[in-house]
Amino acid sequence: MFGFLDRSLRFAAVAALSLGTGGTAAAAGDVEAGGKVFRACAACHAMEPGKHRLGPSLAGVIGRAAGTAEAFRYSKAMEESGVVWTEDALALYLTKPSAFIKGNRMAFPGLRKPDDIADVIAWIKANGGGAAAPPAAAGAAPVPTVAPARAAVAASAPAGGGRYGLGRPAKPEEIALWDIDVRPDGLGLPPGHGTATEGEALWGERCAACHGDFGEAFGRYPALIGGEGTLAREFPEKTIGSYWPYASTVFDYVHRAMPYGDAQSLTADETYALTAFLLASNNLIDQDFVLDAKSLPQLKMPNADGFYIHDTPDFPPYEPCMKDCKKSVEITGRARIIDVTPEGEDNAVSVE
Ligand code: HEC
Ligand code: HEC
Numbered sequence: 329m330f331g332f333l334d335r336s337l338r339f340a341a342v343a344a345l346s347l348g349t350g351g352t353a354a355a356a357g358d359v360e361a362g363g364k365v366f367r368a369c370a371a372c373h374a375m376e377p378g379k380h381r382l383g384p385s386l387a388g389v390i391g392r393a394a395g396t397a398e399a400f401r402y403s404k405a406m407e408e409s410g411v412v413w414t415e416d417a418l419a420l421y422l423t424k425p426s427a428f429i430k431g432n433r434m435a436f437p438g439l440r441k442p443d444d445i446a447d448v449i450a451w452i453k454a455n456g457g458g459a460a461a462p463p464a465a466a467g468a469a470p471v472p473t474v475a476p477a478r479a480a481v482a483a484s485a486p487a488g489g490g491r492y493g494l495g496r497p498a499k500p501e502e503i504a505l506w507d508i509d510v511r512p513d514g515l516g517l518p519p520g521h522g523t524a525t526e527g528e529a530l531w532g533e534r535c536a537a538c539h540g541d542f543g544e545a546f547g548r549y550p551a552l553i554g555g556e557g558t559l560a561r562e563f564p565e566k567t568i569g570s571y572w573p574y575a576s577t578v579f580d581y582v583h584r585a586m587p588y589g590d591a592q593s594l595t596a597d598e599t600y601a602l603t604a605f606l607l608a609s610n611n612l613i614d615q616d617f618v619l620d621a622k623s624l625p626q627l628k629m630p631n632a633d634g635f636y637i638h639d640t641p642d643f644p645p646y647e648p649c650m651k652d653c654k655k656s657v658e659i660t661g662r663a664r665i666i667d668v669t670p671e672g673e674d675n676a677v678s679v680e
Contacts, residue, residue, distance in 0.1 A: 357447045360451075365447050366452070368436075368439075369383075373385070380400045381587075383589075384397040385397055388459065390413055391414070391458075391459035394409050404431075405430060406429060415449050418445075508592075510580040510583070521619060522601025522603070523618055524607070524613070524614075524615045527603075527606075534590075534594075539552055550567075552609070553609050559631070572631065573635045600619045604619040612629070612630070613627065
């Protein structure tokens with residue numbers, strides 16, 4: 329069955345088998361070193377029971393059937409794999425996720441070093457991933473996985489008023505939870521502050537798995553640095569540094585939408601620090617520049633003047649024809665032919 333496995337995978341499989349299955353001692357794995365390796369997983373996996381990010385919670389994962397954590401939507405491939413997460417199975421999966429369970433959705437290329445795999449398994453086992461998961465699952469309140477705004481609104485039962493006898497006016501505190509947009513002039517920025525230096529560790533933990541150590545990005549995730557001077561090219565690289573007109577958008581977007589799969593989990597201070605990290609990575613501010621509600625709107629982005637208000641009127645300057653219009657319509661171009669969908673070498677994207 330391992331015919332498709334490449335050499336390194338077979339090598340790792342041997343290393344993994346040497347861990348043994350039933351042993352209680354975490355064999356060769358070094359828990360502390362495994363904690364560092366787990367940083368590559370933490371963007372998508374939490375160890376708290378029931379806390380799902382982009383990937384399922386790994387609480388109690390060792391010994392349980394694949395695809396069975398409650399309230400997580402797995403791929404069919406994972407659910408129907410028939411795999412049980414013994415330490416051996418985990419080791420094989422982490423070596424090359426796409427090969428071990430074909431068609432599963434974990435967007436992670438795998439760990440190259442057998443030691444890293446043994447270490448991370450040891451760490452998972454020591455941190456609630458073992459079969460005897462801490463009883464916290466029963467007692468502790470489940471960690472909410474929906475954004476606070478959605479949770480608050482869901483919790484407030486409709487009172488049956490209003491014009492249609494449905495619902496009730498939103499309370500100011502409910503509106504406040506949704507009212508998180510930040511304008512270029514700084515309106516909407518919350519109190520708090522942060523520097524790139526402070527943001528660096530957090531970046532490694534919450535963002536680097538997808539966007540790379542410096543924002544250069546892995547695979548097809550968006551790059552957040554570089555691209556200067558490419559806007560006039562046929563295939564411009566639009567990044568925060570090369571394209572975005574306002575620094576406020578970085579704060580707004582990160583606060584609203586990132587990390588992917590765990591949106592709105594960042595505090596204001598963390599968002600300031602990560603915004604500073606991204607601006608510093610684009611050489612726009614220094615490592616220790618303090619970003620807050622006052623300093624952020626004063627930054628001018630390199631491409632701020634590349635945007636202008638388009639003066640096309642909202643309505644056409646002529647009376648649109650509403651009846652007895654043209655008898656026949658002549659097609660003068662098709663998207664395929666006039667080439668609005670670029671193809672060819674320059675635009676090739678690598679797919680793993
Ligand atoms: C980019 C996000 C991402 C990263 C990084 C990632 N995973 Fe996953 N992982 C997922 C997703 C999504 C799934 C569910 C896959 C499916 O349903 O096909 C998953 C599934 C799993 C499963 C199966 C769990 C179950 O309940 O059956 C294990 C075990 C696992 N990942 C371990 C790891 C470990 C260990 C790492 C780090 C070395 C890691 N993952 C890195 C997203 C990720
Ligand atoms: C699991 C992968 C993943 C993680 C982790 C992640 N991102 Fe993203 N990020 C994405 C994806 C995918 C997009 C594009 C989303 C879209 O276009 O709808 C994106 C888009 C962005 C963008 C906008 C890029 C652009 O040019 O439009 C920024 C800024 C960003 N992420 C910052 C962050 C920060 C800061 C963190 C850490 C707190 C983070 N991301 C964590 C996957 C990730």
